[in-house]
Amino acid sequence: MNERMTPYLNSxxxxxxxLWLLAPSAMLTVLNAQRHDMLFPLRDEDTPEDRADTKRCLDQDWDVTDAKTLAETVEFLHQAPPLWQAMQGWHPYSSDEYQVLHQGDWPDSLKNLLTMVEQYGCSMPAGDLAWHLGRCAWVVRSACQVGYIDEDDAWKLLTENGNRIARAFNSWAEFGMSYAIGAQYFRSQRFNAESIQRYRSHLTTLLTHPDSPWVRLPWEAYTPEDVEEAVSG
Amino acid sequence: MIAKPESPDRAATLAETRHQLAELDWQNDLPQALSLLDRLRSADTPPPLEATTTSSEDIDPDLAQQISNPCLTPAELSARFIKLHDHLPARFDPVLWNSMLSAVDPAAAEAAPEAWCGAVMESLQQRHFLPLNVLRLIRDRLPCEAFFASEHWQQALQDWPQGNFFQALLMRGVPSIETALTLLRPLDVTTQQFDTLMALVQQSGQALQQGEQQQAFDALINQVPHEHKPLLFWQRTLKLMFHGCIPAGAEQGRAAFSQIAQMALHFFPQDGQLWFLRAGFDFHTQPPEVARATAIEALVQAPDYRRSLLWLGRALLASDKFEQATLVLQQLQSWEPLNLECDTWLAVCQARELEQRQQRLARSGSLEDACDLLQRLLDLNSFNRPLQIPAALAEEPDVQALQWALQAQQARVNLEQPDEALMLQALDTAKNPTVRLALWREYLHYGWTLQDLAERHKKLFECYLEFPDSFLINYHLGMQQQLKGNHNKAVDHFDKALTVEADYFDCLFRAAQCRFNLQEYDTALERLDSCRQLAATHLPTLRLMALTYVRKGEHFAAYWYYQLLIETQAMSRTTLADMRGYLLAMVNALAELSMEQRHDPERTDILESVQGTMDLFERWPRPDDFFQHREGQFCQLCTAEIHDLINRPAQALMLLGELDAAELHPDWLARYRRLKGRCNLALGLYQDVVDLLLAPTTEALESAPDAQSTLNQSELLGDALLYLGDVEQAHHWQMHALEARRRQFGKDTEAFADWAESFLGVYLDAARMAGNSELVIRAGNAYLEEVRTLGPFHLVVCCEMGKAHMALDNPERGEHYHRLCLEYAAYYPGEFEDFVEESRSLITESPKGALS
Known part of the structure; x- marks a missing residue:
């Protein structure tokens, strides 16, 4: 465990x-060394430079430049993830069949995907859904920070996102694993211990560190019925 | 999917492991159980070549050469192939088998695929692991429908009534299920199985994709047969049902799953995948104790399906048995290092265990609990977790020492330097042996950053005195000795360390390296075997194995490992670079060996071995840009050089010809010219030698007259011109070579004389062979001038000079040299008697008696 967590002060x-609705963004928040305990994903102070940096990131990485494009991105992230589809096609295969498939002359990325489906096929009915929903939470927080939406709208979007998460998973561990698997899938071209080490390390930190939102906030603290409370909170 | 019939050894091992696992009390003997599973996994790893092949004496020595002979008919080739196969035991590494098939395949299959397929199939179909490989190859060779309609296919299906593997092959090979069914129709039994199975899978899979779980269940449940059906059917059926019946409210699905799982396990009571699904189902639907019992039963019944450890680990975690869960999950993680699920549950385990220990410390406030917590943090690499140590314990030496060790660990991971003074102070004060060992462990990691080798060694030795049997200490001492080049001492420490932890990969590999350096190749291979069992595709292991075989002179075995290396990295970007490296290593090793053979003509085994390997070697696929690269060109040059060394100048020239189209790297020009010159000379293509070398050597005489390349080229030019009859030019270049050598030898006149004796002797001999008397005289004069110490070859020189003078109508000078020959002969009775006798007769036959 080699990550330094930002303090969890909830000032x-x-x-x-x-706080629970912010927590799905934790993997990306740790990656950026940002705060888990406030709506804006800040490193330190909310400075103009920090906002400009976030704006640039939203524009370049997410095509988000205003409320409309944010809505499009959120919708895109809420669509069914590709790994889930792949698993539905392949997961009935037996181990021996996977072996046969592995011997085929496929590209590396396809073989890696086969390995993932074989390994996680019985454990991850939700596939890499958390990879999309977790990043969605971060994008919403960032869009709010740079002023594309106001805080009310942000909490509404985060609540909708949180409802999807609460329905699809049973614990932060499952959610985190699904997120890391998404990262693994995303890097299926370069599928090795090195390429997934960062996510592996973040996952361990978030599941063990006392200042992690996933440790401080019980999964059960939120259920999809909490919509009104979340918005008014 | 069929399970491959187990070899008697394998079946016995499995049965024994089952028995041992069943006897264990898993609650208390968990490490032992994991160790048994790990041992079984090692046994499962395909045995390496050298462990299973018969000794090299048992294999027809020229088989390697013959097997790749493109002149053989497919039947002959197959016969030879099978002959080799008969020397190999049943558990020969299937990966290598594939390589072998691939190597043989192009030679025959391209020409007559049907004949080749028939011959191979007929002979090999009885071998349990071969039909899969062979069928795949055959299928790739024949048109799809021809293959499936062929007798081989039908025979294979009859031999394997549960031919599910072939069904999978079929599914990959034919465009549609309808075609597949048509092709299978003549085979009644299998058609029925296939039909049922595929209908089931199709229906249920489609329903699942559309999110219609209930419909999928119906498709599965309604088609569950009551009689014995293929294993694949059960595996797929249970797997399809697994997810659908886990969620709350899916009681109907759960009942169906239980029923089907029971039937499946009734028919296949030792199938790992069925047990895995059953254990997973219980984990999700039953109390942890029940889930744990099912997972244990799964591992006992199918110990070779180790993924069931996941459910055991999770069940232990759910029972708050954190340490045991950690052990189990870590074991699984070591087998599946890219499986993030292990990380996830290990992290959960760690968090909950540390929290539990922290709470226990808070309650007891005891030194033991504090050390226990700190020690565990150290073991788990969890150094940056905030801690609450009771103030009363903070000053305790062991607590301080452990906290330092945690800091050192953190510094190490963050690539920072720990505080050495603090570290030494902690070592001075810590009392508890476990704590001290933990401290030493961190110190040893730190110790590698010390520049002062003496200090490092001193500390290591202190540590060794305190813990002489520690794995870690011996491992570090071994590394230290290895670094110093003391392989003997290093290997002692590594061996000692391995008695504690037999499967520590790096230690095994280093032990192998040391044995290799000590030229103890057989022992090195034993260690490398163990490495390969732990990491079958670890490239340095494969490289060292290949090299060890090269050093042992077992080039055929080495070849397969080189081939495996290339296959292992087939999709990697570094393949090309690696391949150059492998080729270079191979070529250099072969060059070394062929030189050895040259020095020791009795050693025909080396020559045969090199020739055989060269044939194999040249069939390796070259990347398209092979000849454009410096290393590729060098490999080609080396290969050609070996051909030249083993008297195959024509083959060498052919390889060099492939380089002609490429722009040769300047570094290789001289080497290329020399080699091409040598080969042309050997083949009597004298004018080609002159055309190749005259201009560059003339130029080199100005720019680098004493360079070795200039010297070599001068010698070749001299020889070629000599055979072409150009006396003046031939002598010019020979003498240039002589003078250049003289300058090269400098004051070492004795060495120069030795060289000149040989060089001028060859010169004279060549002049004689060319029938050029004038050159014979020139060469002879040079010889007598340079080689002042009388030796037996002087007899030859004088005789030849006498004959040459006579041929040039100079009988006086001729008689002079013949008499000189007779005079010298008195000193060397019995030497070169033919020449002496010739000189004697020529004096006697002198018509004028002038010679008297």
Whole structure:
């Protein structure tokens, strides 16, 4: 475990439900060394430079430049993920059949995907859904920070996102694993211990560190019925 | 999918492991159980070549050469192929088998695929692992429908009534299920199985994709047969049902799953995948104790399906048995290092265990609990977790020492330097042996950054005195000795360390390296075997194996490992670079060996071995840009040089010809010219030698007269011109070579005389062979001038000079040299008697008696 967590102070006095709705973005938040305990994903102060940096990131990496493009991106992320589809096609195969498939003259990326489906086929009915929903939470937080949407809209979007998460997973561990698997899938061209080490390390940190939102906030602290409370919180 | 029939050894091992696992009390003997599973996994790894082949004496020595002979008919080729196969035991590494098939394949299959397929199939179909490989190859060779309609296919299906593997082959090979069914129709039994199975899978898979779980279940449940059906059917059926019956509210699905799982396990009570699904189902639907029991049963019944450890680990975690869960999940992680699921549950385990220990410390406030917590943090690499140590314990030496060790660990991971003074102070004060060992461990990691080797060694030795049997200490001492080049001492420490942890990969590999350096090749191979069992595709291991075989002179075995190396990295970007490296290593090793053979003509085994390997070697596929690269060109040159060394100048020239189209790297020009000159000379293509070398050597005489390349080229030019009858030019270049050598030898006149004796002797002999008397005289004069110490070859020189003078109508000078020959002969009775006798007769036959 080699990650340094940002302090979890909750100086904005957010409710547990609100903090829970921020927590799905934790993997990306750790990656960027940002705060888990406030709506804006800040490193330190909310400076103009930091906002400009976030704006640039939203534009270049997410094609988000305003509320409309944000809505499009959120919708895109809420669509069914490709790994899930692949698993539905392949997961009935037996181990011996996977061996046969592995012997085929396929590209590396396809073989890696086969390995993933074989390994996670019985454990991950949700596939890499968390990879999309977790990043979605971060994008919403960032869009709010740079002023594309106001805080009310942000909490609405985060709640909708949180509902999907709460319905699809049973624990932060499952959610985190699904996120890391998404990252693994995303890197299926270069599928080795090195390429997934960062995600592996972040996952371990978030599941073990006392200042991690996934440790501090019980999964059960939020259920999809908490919609109204979340918005008004 | 069929399970491959197990060899008697394999079946016995499995049965024994099952028995041992069943006897264990898993609650208390978990490490032992994991060790048994790990041992079984090692046994499962395909045995390496040298462990299973018969000794090299048992294999027809020229088989390697013959097997790739493109002149053989397919039947002959197959016969030879099978002959080799008969020397190999049943558990020969299938990967290598594939390589072998691939190597043989192009030679025959291209020309007559049907004949080749028939011959191979007929002979090999009885061998349990071969039909899969052979069928795949055959299928690739024949048109799809021809293959499936062929007798081989039908025979294979009859031999394997549960031919599910072939069904999979079929599915990949034919465009549609309808075609597949048509092709299978003549085979009643299998058609029925296939039909049922595929209908089931199709229906249910389609329903699942559309999110219609209930419909999928119906498709599965309604078609579950009551009689014995193929294993693949059960595996797929249970797997398809697995997810659908886990969620709450899916009681109907759960009942169906239980029923089908029971039937499946009734028919296949030892199938790992069925047990895995059953254990997973219980984990999700039953209390942890039940899930744990099912997972254990799964591992006992199918110990070779180790993924069931996942459910055991998770069940232990759910029972708050964190340490045991960690052991289990870590074991699984070591087998599946890219499986993030292990990381996830290990992290959950760690968090909950540390929290539990922290709470226990808070309650007890005892030194033991504090050390226990810190020690565990150290073991788990969890150094940056905030800690709450009771103030009363903070000053305790062991607590301080462990906290330092945690800091050192953190510094190490963050690539920072720990505080050495603090570290030494902690070592001075810590009392608890476990704590001290932990401290030493971190110190040893730190110790590698010390520049002062003496200090490092001193500390290591202190540590060794305190813990002489520690794996870690011996491992580090071994590394230290290896670094110093003391392979004997290093290997002692590595061996000692391995008695504690037999499967520590790096230690095994280093032990192998040391044995290799000590030229203890057989022992090195034993260690490398163990490495390969732990990491079958570890490239340095494969490289060292190949090299070890080269050193042992077993080039055929080495070839397969080189081939495997290329295959292992087939899709990697570094393949090309690696391939150059492998080729170069191979070529250099072969060059070394062929030189050895040259020095020791009795050693025909080397020559045969090299020739055989060369044939194999040249069939390796070259990348398109092979000849454009410096290394590729060098490999080609080396290969051609070996041909030249083993008297195959024509083959060497052919390889050099492939280089002609490429722009040769300047570094290789001289080497290329020399080699091409040598080969042309050997083949009597004298004018080609002159055309190749005259201009560059003339130029080199100005720019680098004493360069070795200039010297070599001068010698070749001299020889070629001599055979072409150009006396003046021939002598010019020979003498240039002589003078250049003289300058090269400098004051070492004795060495120069030795060289000149040989060189001028060859010169004279060549002049004689060319029938050029004038050159014979010139060469002889040079010889007598340079080689002042009388030796037996002087008899030859004088005789030849006498004959040459006579041929040039100079009988006086001729008689002079013949008499000189007779005079010298008195000193060397019995030497070169033919020449002496010739000189004697020529004096006697002198018409004028002038010679008297």
């Amino acid at each position: 904005d006095k957010l409710s547990d439900t609100q």
